[in-house]
Amino acid sequence: MTYFLGLDLGTSAVKCILVDDTGHVTASHSVEYPLYQPHPGWAEQHPEDWWMATVEGIRALIQKAGIQGNEIAGIGFSGQMHGSVFLDEAQQVIRPALLWCDQRTGEQCEYIENTVGREELGRLTGNKALTGFTAPKIIWLRDQEPEHYERVRHVLLPKDYVRLRLTGEFGMDMADASGTLLLDVAGRKWSETVVDRLGIPMAWLPPLFESGDVAGKLLPEAAALTGLAAGTPIVAGGGDQACGAVGVGVVRHGIASVALGTSGVVFVHDDTYQADEACRLHSFCHGVPGKWHRMGVMLAAGGSFQWWRNHFAHEELEQAKREGKDVYEILTAEAEAAPLGSEGLIFLPYLSGERTPHPDPKARGGFIGLNLRHGKAHLTRAILEGITFGLYDSMQLIKESGIEVTELRVNGGGARSPFWRQMIADIFGIPVVTVNSTDGPAYGAAIMAASGVLQEDITTLCEKWIQVVDRMEPIAENHNRYNSYYQIYRKLYGTLKETFHELSDLVQK
Numbered sequence: 001m002t003y004f005l006g007l008d009l010g011t012s013a014v015k016c017i018l019v020d021d022t023g024h025v026t027a028s029h030s031v032e033y034p035l036y037q038p039h040p041g042w043a044e045q046h047p048e049d050w051w052m053a054t055v056e057g058i059r060a061l062i063q064k065a066g067i068q069g070n071e072i073a074g075i076g077f078s079g080q081m082h083g084s085v086f087l088d089e090a091q092q093v094i095r096p097a098l099l100w101c102d103q104r105t106g107e108q109c110e111y112i113e114n115t116v117g118r119e120e121l122g123r124l125t126g127n128k129a130l131t132g133f134t135a136p137k138i139i140w141l142r143d144q145e146p147e148h149y150e151r152v153r154h155v156l157l158p159k160d161y162v163r164l165r166l167t168g169e170f171g172m173d174m175a176d177a178s179g180t181l182l183l184d185v186a187g188r189k190w191s192e193t194v195v196d197r198l199g200i201p202m203a204w205l206p207p208l209f210e211s212g213d214v215a216g217k218l219l220p221e222a223a224a225l226t227g228l229a230a231g232t233p234i235v236a237g238g239g240d241q242a243c244g245a246v247g248v249g250v251v252r253h254g255i256a257s258v259a260l261g262t263s264g265v266v267f268v269h270d271d272t273y274q275a276d277e278a279c280r281l282h283s284f285c286h287g288v289p290g291k292w293h294r295m296g297v298m299l300a301a302g303g304s305f306q307w308w309r310n311h312f313a314h315e316e317l318e319q320a321k322r323e324g325k326d327v328y329e330i331l332t333a334e335a336e337a338a339p340l341g342s343e344g345l346i347f348l349p350y351l352s353g354e355r356t357p358h359p360d361p362k363a364r365g366g367f368i369g370l371n372l373r374h375g376k377a378h379l380t381r382a383i384l385e386g387i388t389f390g391l392y393d394s395m396q397l398i399k400e401s402g403i404e405v406t407e408l409r410v411n412g413g414g415a416r417s418p419f420w421r422q423m424i425a426d427i428f429g430i431p432v433v434t435v436n437s438t439d440g441p442a443y444g445a446a447i448m449a450a451s452g453v454l455q456e457d458i459t460t461l462c463e464k465w466i467q468v469v470d471r472m473e474p475i476a477e478n479h480n481r482y483n484s485y486y487q488i489y490r491k492l493y494g495t496l497k498e499t500f501h502e503l504s505d506l507v508q509k
Ligand SMILES: Nc1ncnc2c1ncn2[C@@H]1O[C@H](COP(=O)(O)OP(=O)(O)O)[C@@H](O)[C@H]1O
Pocket: 010, 011, 012, 013, 260, 261, 262, 263, 301, 302, 303, 304, 305, 306, 326, 328, 329, 332, 411, 412, 413, 414, 415, 416, 417, 420
């Protein structure tokens, strides 16, 4: 049997899946690694942790599946986007990587917009300067750690660093490169103008590939460590959002994906390059060669729910341990018992600041409307509702761009919950569909690997391999009731913005 290996280097773990040549997932294995927050708003990881976890994950997967490494015909890589891996002349990591959710680069974003010109930047890259993107991180290093900046010879994104260790080759796919703010997204090439105006040496940036292109072959030493066969082809893969969309079949108009990972994303496919003047949505290259996509990104979607679990779900964590259950299932069951609208309680999910639709690193979270009747179940439900309202904000921008969406395909950890899926259908007023693969980005990466090795296009493979297994219709009455809450939700950021900034500044002092 021939297999393809899909790897997703996520924020919390690397997820490894094995897919056979009919598209069936035969085994999976995840290995977690830590995230460091040395200061408020900072988020870093050690590239060495990604490498060790990937090696361990692949080894364990092969063992679990009971196959030989040489039965794997190709490898595809998905990865958390935007993170900066700085390498020196000897390809050694200079400092921990700054991640997509790191908010330290507000000043550098202003500098970039002033240096390149705000409108010019939008015209050249399709995007505006956002704190999570890679270019502001490079400028931050120049400003704050000049001794490190001096040593930089290569800048890579997270999965591209691990692929370098596997193959010895530098490379980056168009989809992930779009999130650097250095790509001419329309032209699918590095923007010489932006790179030049920011004084970043072009030699630091790797060669570009489409997602299904073979970007290297497995080195013998990496084969010995992982149990794979030397020479196995590795395709360029994609940023996790493009891979996730491919993994649920969002490769044509009319279908949107909703990703509920640590971040939350609403994603639509574009056949041609499209960007709105104000760059309110991200306009990026898709993982489908020659196609594009737009998306709105929330920074703490599943991340808000995870925060709630970590700090306020001690009883549920104990119960989960005792009964061998998933703590999120216990929490969502509690939330389901509270009434729609959480009896007048609204949660604002800006725990990590926000990107879409409020690009504001100083935005903060909150519960609005608390009264004495409210108990824990109300708060848990309000969190899920608030996250979903935040995603619906992105859908409003998509609708305003004239895109009609008739179906939503969910992926990411949050998509496991039928209660949350129905809530999404009800709030959006659009049917929510689940597909046979629940491994979104890793599955998309495996499709890209198969595309590169079998020389079949990604869209055809999606049509062959992906089937709809469940569909939830929106309930009209719930949509109307949620809409009354949403109208209040969408006013709250504007009302509280100044307060958020004052609070954020107090903590920074
Ligand atoms: N059974 C579940 N019900 C609801 N939400 C869940 C469930 N399992 C996981 N989640 C949510 O999914 C998130 C993790 O999603 P995942 O796609 O694994 O994230 P990442 O790729 O960022 O590491 C958790 O933080 C949590 O909010």
